[in-house]
Amino acid sequence: MGASRGDGRSAAVLPSGVTVLERGWLSSNNVVLHGASPEEGAVLVDTGYASHAEQTLALLDASLLPAESLRLIVNTHLHSDHCGGNALIAQRHGCSILIPPGEYTAISTWDETALSYRSTGQRCDRFTPAGKLTPGQVLRQGGRDWHVHAAPGHDPHSVILHEPSSGTLLSADALWERGFGIVFPELDGEDAFEEVAATLDIIERLKPEIIIPGHGAPFKDIAKAIGIARERLDYFRREPERHAVHAVKALTAFHMLEVVHSTREALLAWLASTPIFVSTWRRFFSDRDLLDWSNELVDQLIAAKILGASTENGSVMLQIPKA
Ligand SMILES: [Zn+2]
Structure with missing residues (x-):
């Protein structure tokens, strides 16, 4: 199962049991990790923006295998373009949600001042997490072990998921094919460019074969992407x-x-x-x-x-x- 794209470029080959629903820039990509059997149920990584929630649900449902249900949603981080579909999809599928630990309390009490939705003028429908997706944890799914790594920089609480046997990395907004997401803490006067650099080092050390980013198509030229990201980061650090x-x-x-x-x-x-x-x-x-x-x-x-x-x-x- 591969990424669907219509621009004629050849899509990077994804490991079996992984479907990427490639979205635009308002909604992050959604990654479906299928179960080894329909009974296991699928896991959905990130759910897009709130105004796309019905569309995300339809894309998800179309990607599920016959008799497969969704057992779990996990979020790489809690920006509105990554978790805006949580409420609707969890309700329709009756599944639970795991989120990175950093904002667990703020999400559980829906503290909009602590969360970014108010300050950035964005929407997110309220949802209730069942637990945490903690760095160091391994998410077993579809016969694969997805290792959770902390990836601060773009967002201090973000995580990325790495599956060593296939060399697949879900990089969220820590690394795109051409750059990375806004370094939000820097806008608040908090040093975070160093964290972006440290996260790029972690990604490099994981030696992924293929990266499924939060936005844009999956890609395999990891060295080139890291080079572009470091160049961009140096420019931002200088200015x-x-x-x-x-x-x-x-x-x-x-x-x-x-x-x-x-x-x-x-x-x-x-x-x-x-x-x-x-x-x-x-x-x-x-x-x-x-x-x-x-x-x-x-x-x-x-x-x-x-x-x-x-x-x-x-x-x-x-x-x-x-x-
Ligand atoms: Zn983000």
Whole structure:
């Protein structure tokens, strides 16, 4: 079972018993670890964004083998694009959820201040975990041992899953084919670039043969990906404000993927009311006027063709251009 993709590039070959539901950038990839028999039940790694939950459920159901049910959901980390489908899928399949230990209390009490959904202006439906997916633990599934490793950097509590016999690594947002996810703690003034580097070292030492990232197609040229990631990390370390700009642009694009289209005024109002933008502006760019800075960000996203702009009834309408 392989990753489905339509761009004509040959997909990396996945080990047997693993199905990748490759998603776009609003929803993370979903990985189905099938049981050795239908009775064992499948495990789903990450569940996409909340607004895609029904779609994720349909993709999951289509990928299950005859008579196979879903026994468990596990999350690599608790960003809204990785666990937004937890509530719906757990309810429909009657399965339990395991999450990394770092935010277990915050999730169990649904402390939205401690969780990132409020500060990043994103959605996540409330779910209740049954237990923890702790680094050092081995998840036995489908005759394979998936080793859980801590992977801080992008998110301090993230884990990655490694299956040594097939050399398969589920890298979440710690390593993509071309880069890695926003280093969120850095936006709050906490040093985390070192953790990104340490996590890349861990991935290198695991010597994976194939990586299934949180976003994008599975890939096999691990050395190249690690090289790109280290180069990018060095650039961000030298110029942390470049990372901050990259982060707010990526979060803006993520928001636009969610809302599909927005007037320029509504997007500027969202930026001004979303805590992570205001705190990033205050930390890195407070010599600028907030509105000027926000307008410049939007202009740069339009110039880079990440956002398309058109005029409708006298107001500027923004959307993510269709690929
Ligand atoms: Zn993430």
